[in-house]
Amino acid sequence: MDVDQAVTDKAKLDGDFSELYRDHLRDVYSYAYYRCGNHHDAEDLTEQTFLQAYRHFERAQAESDGRPLRPWLIRIAHNLAANYYRDRSRRPQTQLEDAAVISDPHGTEELVEGREELSEVLAGVAALADDRREALIMRFALGMDNKEIARALGRSEGATKVLIHRAIKQLEQRLQGEGDEGDERG
């Protein structure tokens, strides 16, 4: 391969990476935020994810066979987060800021009611096992379908479908239980 061709190929690769970055920065950041529970760590994780993605982008692109690279990106973030918490014996912060309320403001009464409901749901999500929680984040915060989530988690599509179904059921039971307790107290 001559120099001209190599330079052209590299420029094309960088153009593709630039596009990937623009298209999925919000996805990676959202995943990182819900995984870490705070903006500071989410920024670090997002940065590390894209730096690592850049190092392996050429190979990933060649092996993707035209499939979307979002699951690959999220998988990098997933692995980095797992290593981060394992190495430092940390646990992700489970108390998430009320992102939904901030991004979608309502009237005052609706806001108070919405905040309580939101807190219960986020607490319920935080209490789930890691794989269930991550599957729900990918489904609802990132809008990924079963196929994409399966690739990101390294599972089969069938297993992913079951995982999400069980996560939703478990959350439903928890919220139902809290609702019943509230009724009894009232």
Add this chain to the structure above:
Amino acid sequence: MSEVERLLRGALVPIEPPMHMGERLERRLTAVTDAAVDEWAEWDPSALRDPRRWLRLVVAGVAGAGAGGALVLVRARQKQKRREARGLAALSNGMREVSGDVRRRLNRR
């Protein structure tokens, strides 16, 4: 859609990254690039005679493979901003200009 799914959709919303995130990442990519370029600049063919330097050269080569591209990416963005152009077409033009820069650099070696 069940009630829980509706609640989840309302609670787990996408989070917008802060504005400085892009600049921060560009700075990191540039730093990686500069380090690799420095490493290559120090390269001397006679170094191959010394096996103790082989590993260093391999490491620099690996970093350079990614970092050279990072330089292209970052410079393309800078050129794009300067021209106040928008869209992928503009980025592609920037890439072509940067390709010329890189080609000239490689030819000088």
